[in-house]
Amino acid sequence: xxxxxDYDQLxxxxxxxxxxxxxxxxxxxxxxxxxxxxxxxxxxxGPSVGPHMALLGQFLPGYSVTYVGSVLGLIYGFVVGYIAxxxxxxxxxxxxxxxxx
Numbered sequence: 001x002x003x004x005x006d007y008d009q010l011x012x013x014x015x016x017x018x019x020x021x022x023x024x025x026x027x028x029x030x031x032x033x034x035x036x037x038x039x040x041x042x043x044x045x046g047p048s049v050g051p052h053m054a055l056l057g058q059f060l061p062g063y064s065v066t067y068v069g070s071v072l073g074l075i076y077g078f079v080v081g082y083i084a085x086x087x088x089x090x091x092x093x094x095x096x097x098x099x100x101x
Contacts, residue, residue: 015096019089023082030081034073041065 034056041050042065050065057063060076 012096012099016093017089019086019093022089023084023086026085026088027078027080027082030084031074031077034077035070038065038070038073039067042067042070 037053038050041053054065056073057069060073063069063072063076
């Protein structure tokens, strides 16, 4: 290998993102975000608890602004965040690979 090819290989390796780790991090952040927001609204209480947050039930079957809904939101948030992070990492790595060609 020439020095230029070594440099290109090193550059691709350094620029690459571990898509599984990115998915895990985004999944944890999204899941905990939904979990915390739901629990906050449940603990706050009131006559109408989180009407806007309840709209997530349209996209996440079974979700509601309750204690059980907060756990379900944690699971849904993790799954959706993981898929989004994994996809972003995969797409980014694909562009890094194409740049090095």
